[in-house]
Amino acid sequence: xxxxxxxxxxxxxxxxxxxxxxxxxxxxxxxxxxxxxxxxxxxxxxxxxxxxxxxxxxxxxxxxxxxxxxxxxxxxxxxxxxxxxxxxxxxxxxxxxxxxxxxxxxxxxxxxxxxxxxxxxxxxxxxxxxxxxxxxxxxxxxxxxxxxxxxxxxxxxxxxxxxxxxxxxxxxxxxxxxxxxxxxxxxxxxxxxxxxxxxxxxxxxxxxxxxxxxxxxxxxxxxxxxxxxxxx
Amino acid sequence: xxxxxxxxxxxxxxxxxxxxxxxxxxxxxxxxxxxxxxxxxxxxxxxxxxxxxxxxxxxxxxxxxxxxxxxxxxxxxxxxxxxxxxxxxxxxxxxxxxxxxxxxxxxxxxxxxxxxxxxxxxxxxxxxxxxxxxxxxxxxxxxxxxxxxxxxxxxxxxxxxxxxxxxxxxxxxxxxxxxxxxxxxxxxxxxxxxxxxxxxxxxxxxxxxxxxxxxxxxxxxxxxxxxxxxxxxxxxxxxxxxxxxxxxxxxxxxxxxxxxx
Numbered sequence: 499x500x501x502x503x504x505x506x507x508x509x510x511x512x513x514x515x516x517x518x519x520x521x522x523x524x525x526x527x528x529x530x531x532x533x534x535x536x537x538x539x540x541x542x543x544x545x546x547x548x549x550x551x552x553x554x555x556x557x558x559x560x561x562x563x564x565x566x567x568x569x570x571x572x573x574x575x576x577x578x579x580x581x582x583x584x585x586x587x588x589x590x591x592x593x594x595x596x597x598x599x600x601x602x603x604x605x606x607x608x609x610x611x612x613x614x615x616x617x618x619x620x621x622x623x624x625x626x627x628x629x630x631x632x633x634x635x636x637x638x639x640x641x642x643x644x645x646x647x648x649x650x651x652x653x654x655x656x657x658x659x660x661x662x663x664x665x666x667x668x669x670x671x672x673x674x675x676x677x678x679x680x681x682x683x684x685x686x687x688x689x690x691x692x693x694x695x696x697x698x699x700x701x702x703x704x705x706x707x708x709x710x711x712x713x714x715x716x717x718x719x720x721x722x723x724x725x726x727x728x729x730x
Numbered sequence: 731x732x733x734x735x736x737x738x739x740x741x742x743x744x745x746x747x748x749x750x751x752x753x754x755x756x757x758x759x760x761x762x763x764x765x766x767x768x769x770x771x772x773x774x775x776x777x778x779x780x781x782x783x784x785x786x787x788x789x790x791x792x793x794x795x796x797x798x799x800x801x802x803x804x805x806x807x808x809x810x811x812x813x814x815x816x817x818x819x820x821x822x823x824x825x826x827x828x829x830x831x832x833x834x835x836x837x838x839x840x841x842x843x844x845x846x847x848x849x850x851x852x853x854x855x856x857x858x859x860x861x862x863x864x865x866x867x868x869x870x871x872x873x874x875x876x877x878x879x880x881x882x883x884x885x886x887x888x889x890x891x892x893x894x895x896x897x898x899x900x901x902x903x904x905x906x907x908x909x910x911x912x913x914x915x916x917x918x919x920x921x922x923x924x925x926x927x928x929x930x931x932x933x934x935x936x937x938x939x940x941x942x943x944x945x946x947x948x949x950x951x952x953x954x955x956x957x958x959x960x961x962x963x964x965x966x967x968x969x970x971x972x973x974x975x976x977x978x979x980x981x982x983x984x985x986x987x988x989x990x991x
Contacts, residue, residue, distance in 0.1 A: 568805050571805075572805030588806060590806060590807070669794065669798070673802050673808070673809070674794055675763060675790065675792050688793050691768045691771060691793060693927070
């Protein structure tokens, strides 16, 4: 990994991509765990509405999603005006804006595996824990979460990889600014647009190998987690 | 997620290298954020080090489509200078007070070319278009890409536009680079592209026709300083250099553009 192999811009962009993907995954796990739990456990008729809404980010083309976020977070959008009213920096064209966009963009990839995993934990295991006087919070953290480990692993990996490969949202909402919002996938596109295919291929290959290694590690670890459906 | 294993060590090494790389960037000089149309990005990459040597200021380049930049600038994007691929959007931004009044000028004028990567496909007079001895022609989407609109004007002037559409002989790319890729990969016989995409030190590979400039509206590309810029003096110095420096003008011409003297 010599400095001549990657330009400084390439390395900075790779760093931004990794940072963005990691932060997005952590925040999504915090946000989506309770949402997925509710979707898995509720008998409310609102569940189907929640499920449909959680899948919505899959529908819009990424540039369109980015465009709407830009309008929403810009100085004329009510999100941007709210931020301004609270004395905060605008989110558009900042790293924080990319995190928000990535969270929305990758949310279905965390919610759906988690919901599936919680559902396959089943009520039976939780009822047994309840008869042993485990409090609801106890049941959640010591029974449901460990049994749903596969869902957490799958959701994290999918969201991480999906965020690394994100293009349309970050291009529109981030403005392609080197050192701030320019991610590796955008740099690859720039290299290709400037007909520098060698540089584009170097970076693409890096991203592919790094992600393949990451997925390999995670799926290898995943194999050691026992199937939960059989134990429930 | 498990945070162990050799893969992670490699990742951390990469991260450490990137931090070193970002710290190593020169500090002190003014940094200008330039939003540049994709077709001029490669040329500006060649120009940037020359300007940086001459002025001591640094250019941070963001490449994209003119339409995307127009929307982003309306939403407060932190650019100092816009180098657009057209004249309409800079004019509109200037009229709306988002650009510095009087800073707009045409920094380059594009040249349309009908090109095939194979020798002997396109003749020097463009007669091949009327011959019909081809399967498909690539063009950029006329409604959004200036070169696509120019290609449409040329085909209309030749009386071929409607017929080619009826015969489904036009492959329409989102932008001029896609049109180029259609031809370069052999998926179309020839494509209307920008001369700037073909020009390099070795001349042009393949065969091509340069339609007379009278057949299409000039492909003027305008530059504009944005009103939100806090580095107006440096931005003015950059545009002045782009407009007047002999080396800059020579580089732009060598890249396949005309420059208004």
